[in-house]
Amino acid sequence: MNDWKEVANLEEIPRLGSRVVEVEDGTIALFRTSDDRVFALRDACPHKQGPLSQGIVAGHTVTCPLHNWKIDLESGEALAPDEGCTNVFPVKVEAGVVYLQV
Amino acid sequence: MKERLVLVGNGMAGVRTLEELLKLSPDTYDITVFGAEPYPNYNRIMLSPVLAGEKTIDDIILNDREWYEEHGITLHTGDPVVEIDRVNRWVVSESGLEVPYDRLLLATGSDPFIIPVPGSDLPGVVGFRDIADVDAMLAAASQYRKAAVIGGGLLGLEAANGLMANGMEVTVVHLMDILMERQLDRTAAQMLKKSLEERGMKFLMEAQTAEVLGDAHVHGLKFADGSELEADLVVMAVGIRPSMELAQKAGIYCERGVVVNDTMQTYDPRIYAVGECVQHRGQTYGLVAPLFEQAKVAANHLARIGIARYEGSVTSTKLKVTGIDLFSAGDFNESEGDETLVLQDPARNVYKKLVVRDNRIKGAVMYGDTIDGTWYFQLLREGTDISDFRSTILFGQHDLGDAGHGDETRVAALSDDAEICGCNGVTKGQIVDAIQTQGLFTLDDVRAHTKASASCGSCTGLVEAILSSTVGEGYEAQPSKKPLCACTDHSHDEVIKAIQEHELKDMRTVMDFLEWKTPDGCATCRPALNYYLLANWPEEYHDDPQSRFINERAHGNIQKDGTYSVVPRMFGGLCTPSDLRAIAEVCEKYNVPEMKVTGGQRIDLFGVKKEDLPAMWKDLTDAGFVSGHAYGKAMRTVKTCAGKKWCRFGTQDSTGLGVKLEKLTWGSWMPHKFKLAVSGCPRNCAEATIKDFGVVCVDSGYELHVGGNGGIKVRVTDLLCKVDTEEEVLEYCGAFTQMYREEAHYLERTAPWVERVGLSYIKERIVDDEAERKALYERFKLGQKYAQIDPWKERAEGKDAYEFRPLKLSA
Ligand SMILES: Cc1cc2nc3c(=O)[nH]c(=O)nc-3n(C[C@H](O)[C@H](O)[C@H](O)COP(=O)(O)OP(=O)(O)OC[C@H]3O[C@@H](n4cnc5c(N)ncnc54)[C@H](O)[C@@H]3O)c2cc1C
Ligand code: HEM
Ligand code: SF4
Ligand code: SF4
Ligand code: FES
Numbered sequence: 001m002n003d004w005k006e007v008a009n010l011e012e013i014p015r016l017g018s019r020v021v022e023v024e025d026g027t028i029a030l031f032r033t034s035d036d037r038v039f040a041l042r043d044a045c046p047h048k049q050g051p052l053s054q055g056i057v058a059g060h061t062v063t064c065p066l067h068n069w070k071i072d073l074e075s076g077e078a079l080a081p082d083e084g085c086t087n088v089f090p091v092k093v094e095a096g097v098v099y100l101q102v
Numbered sequence: 103m104k105e106r107l108v109l110v111g112n113g114m115a116g117v118r119t120l121e122e123l124l125k126l127s128p129d130t131y132d133i134t135v136f137g138a139e140p141y142p143n144y145n146r147i148m149l150s151p152v153l154a155g156e157k158t159i160d161d162i163i164l165n166d167r168e169w170y171e172e173h174g175i176t177l178h179t180g181d182p183v184v185e186i187d188r189v190n191r192w193v194v195s196e197s198g199l200e201v202p203y204d205r206l207l208l209a210t211g212s213d214p215f216i217i218p219v220p221g222s223d224l225p226g227v228v229g230f231r232d233i234a235d236v237d238a239m240l241a242a243a244s245q246y247r248k249a250a251v252i253g254g255g256l257l258g259l260e261a262a263n264g265l266m267a268n269g270m271e272v273t274v275v276h277l278m279d280i281l282m283e284r285q286l287d288r289t290a291a292q293m294l295k296k297s298l299e300e301r302g303m304k305f306l307m308e309a310q311t312a313e314v315l316g317d318a319h320v321h322g323l324k325f326a327d328g329s330e331l332e333a334d335l336v337v338m339a340v341g342i343r344p345s346m347e348l349a350q351k352a353g354i355y356c357e358r359g360v361v362v363n364d365t366m367q368t369y370d371p372r373i374y375a376v377g378e379c380v381q382h383r384g385q386t387y388g389l390v391a392p393l394f395e396q397a398k399v400a401a402n403h404l405a406r407i408g409i410a411r412y413e414g415s416v417t418s419t420k421l422k423v424t425g426i427d428l429f430s431a432g433d434f435n436e437s438e439g440d441e442t443l444v445l446q447d448p449a450r451n452v453y454k455k456l457v458v459r460d461n462r463i464k465g466a467v468m469y470g471d472t473i474d475g476t477w478y479f480q481l482l483r484e485g486t487d488i489s490d491f492r493s494t495i496l497f498g499q500h501d502l503g504d505a506g507h508g509d510e511t512r513v514a515a516l517s518d519d520a521e522i523c524g525c526n527g528v529t530k531g532q533i534v535d536a537i538q539t540q541g542l543f544t545l546d547d548v549r550a551h552t553k554a555s556a557s558c559g560s561c562t563g564l565v566e567a568i569l570s571s572t573v574g575e576g577y578e579a580q581p582s583k584k585p586l587c588a589c590t591d592h593s594h595d596e597v598i599k600a601i602q603e604h605e606l607k608d609m610r611t612v613m614d615f616l617e618w619k620t621p622d623g624c625a626t627c628r629p630a631l632n633y634y635l636l637a638n639w640p641e642e643y644h645d646d647p648q649s650r651f652i653n654e655r656a657h658g659n660i661q662k663d664g665t666y667s668v669v670p671r672m673f674g675g676l677c678t679p680s681d682l683r684a685i686a687e688v689c690e691k692y693n694v695p696e697m698k699v700t701g702g703q704r705i706d707l708f709g710v711k712k713e714d715l716p717a718m719w720k721d722l723t724d725a726g727f728v729s730g731h732a733y734g735k736a737m738r739t740v741k742t743c744a745g746k747k748w749c750r751f752g753t754q755d756s757t758g759l760g761v762k763l764e765k766l767t768w769g770s771w772m773p774h775k776f777k778l779a780v781s782g783c784p785r786n787c788a789e790a791t792i793k794d795f796g797v798v799c800v801d802s803g804y805e806l807h808v809g810g811n812g813g814i815k816v817r818v819t820d821l822l823c824k825v826d827t828e829e830e831v832l833e834y835c836g837a838f839t840q841m842y843r844e845e846a847h848y849l850e851r852t853a854p855w856v857e858r859v860g861l862s863y864i865k866e867r868i869v870d871d872e873a874e875r876k877a878l879y880e881r882f883k884l885g886q887k888y889a890q891i892d893p894w895k896e897r898a899e900g901k902d903a904y905e906f907r908p909l910k911l912s913a
Contacts, residue, residue: 057622063625
């Protein structure tokens, strides 16, 4: 089991926005929703690898900037009618600090 | 106990009324239906294709017997009603049934008119009205060779076409000298006759039938001039008579038909009537579209909602002969004071005529190319003033607008309330809505859910185009009256109005005030709201980066490999050696892999890594550059030509004016991208007439052009006006820009906006109304105070730094 790693203070991620973090095998996007929850997805859209971190966040979804697929932040799955899935990483927020498990 | 409703006449209008009634109020009545024909309700219009062998009887049944059972309707077919007893309120049928009613609905249709000449009752003489007639014709076709059709109208030609398809030799006998004189003018009628002749149809024009010849069976016709024509089958298609004997016998007031008022009631208020048997405001109708409107109204009153009124209909006509395109509507024979617009192309066999009075369409006839029939018909019914596009109207709707992919984009360009299926009154919006909400994919699905193209089928092509543009890929949001997005029921216009009138100044307030259905909106509405707030409240509203598309959030265009491009602004396309030196140094310092001179007369630096952007911007701003906004729904560039200073043709200082215009407008956010150009003379080297705002200098001043567009479909500008001085150019430009910023829908370019609101409206406010123009200009300048804070400089100084810096993992 991997360890939890500190990535940021919650305040460093804009509400309804995102930040990216580079890891060994690629980029992970961290999203902060309007209810101050944080989600982590591989920064690649299941459609054609669009950078999800650059999309618009609403509710618990992000809209890919390339062709407007909507991806569920909790499951990493594309919303119907589209189909596909991107990796989800465990995140937690404790005392205003965001931790990521990779 | 439920009330009892009896329907006499199991045809298109009557059963449609029941359908509408069941939709409104399924349980009000015990319903009994009497039909003279031995069939459930079928699509009478489709008898022509059945005769031509293109369809079978089963294909054209509209309501099968199960339908009646499911809805608890008692159906008596093959049993006509022979008496109405209004005192005791019951009807008596031929077989002797007596059925009491509380309300009675008469929908007995009409009967073919049989010319009263000797021999007209001979076997082998038929009308063209019902399945029995079609059976008789088909039987004759299998036995005999020669047919005569009396009547060169819609019905007669469809019968003749069908009989020819069955191998008969057909002569159409017509009293007048042109065919379909009630639907066509002389030219179109002649074109029609010619193409039917090419298919082998024969015509006897101006022939008056005097006698039907024959003993046990018809064998010919004799005319008033004594000549004769051989025929083993005679089809009488000279007209129809409302079927009203039953009503007359019962003492219900009739003239040419059963007289009804605007609520479809006869003089006996318990008795309603709809369909061809009816006379309303002196008119009788013989096409389904008006009958279906009547059905809606009658159902509304039978359901005791009682608010609908029928006020008569304008009808349009299409001939259902495969391969012949024909359309007519309104008053197409000009009378004094009318103007006629005509387009005629003998080589393509195309003819279009519009009859216009006071810049409004009164009538239309089209032959050969009828795709714009729906559009003209809509303009006619809505009484739209066509002066703004009168000069191109005959070329069709696709000649307007920036769309250009044949049928598909033409349909896309229709507004949501454009009627697609004239028979069933189904609009584009309803079709699109059904396709989207009910997941329809085939033409049959659409027919099943909306009834569009389920009657005469002549709109099938349009419905298919809508289907493909709605379910197909790449369906772009067209600005229209539909809701801004799924988060709200409000349209763009309603949202703009609310923001302005109720002074809503931040996104939360707008969403709460207009009862948004989602907590955060979505990727469609947030950028739109962000723009509307910015455009209307420049002093108060703070831009929300999270409601911007990535290019505008990062202030550069994201490229396909994830890098960005940087386009520094060069006012009017002018530059100095030191500008170029600064750009060159920046490129070397940040290893820019490619530079390109853009069509907007500046330099694009490609392939910049996102992290490098702020530092690069710092170097550029230090050298005096500002952002070129090449990435935004914003004012882009002002393209200029050499102008008076250098060019021997130049009339004014086009470069200098371009710089002034760009200084005025740079930084401004817009509903969509916005480009300007200034040409120094009418040779127009700067291509000013395909820009959103273009200036063409002339010796005596400046011509101002608006609403142009390059791109997929080029649109040339409209001339707004001519002014004398540079100061005026700036004022008009600012005012036009501001009007577009305040009134257009987000993502609507000036070209479709100008077409939507009309050039006259824009001229009224900007050219004719000086106070309004000055006020708009002032508002524009006020907004610019806030917009001309260079976003690159701000970010070079640290604003939104998180946007450009990745996070790091710590242990
Ligand atoms: C061949 C053909 C092609 C046509 N093409 C077109 C077209 O392209 N576009 C268009 O808009 N319109 C077209 N029409 C016209 C259209 O079909 C009629 O306008 C429409 O069907 C009229 O509807 P209705 O209910 O008034 O009459 P109908 O549909 O005729 O229904 C009346 C019914 O009442 C029955 N009936 C009559 N008296 C009694 C009684 N006493 N008791 C019981 N039943 C009775 C009749 O038998 C009939 O079944 C066409 C018509 C024909 C014949
Ligand atoms: C359909 C959509 C279009 C897309 C997606 C598109 C895309 C772009 C992009 C990304 C740029 C910026 C280049 C950069 O900064 O690297 C650009 C610039 C430009 N485009 Fe388009 N474009 C479209 C339509 C048009 C049309 C219709 C015209 C013609 C009138 C046009 C003319 C230009 C010009 C002149 C420039 C250079 C402008 C400048 O220097 O800022 N484009 N376009
Ligand atoms: S538009 Fe006229 S003034 Fe300008 S460069 Fe061309 S020819 Fe010269
Ligand atoms: S023309 Fe097409 S490929 Fe070229 S810049 Fe415009 S959008 Fe891109
Ligand atoms: S790559 Fe995300 S929608 Fe196409």
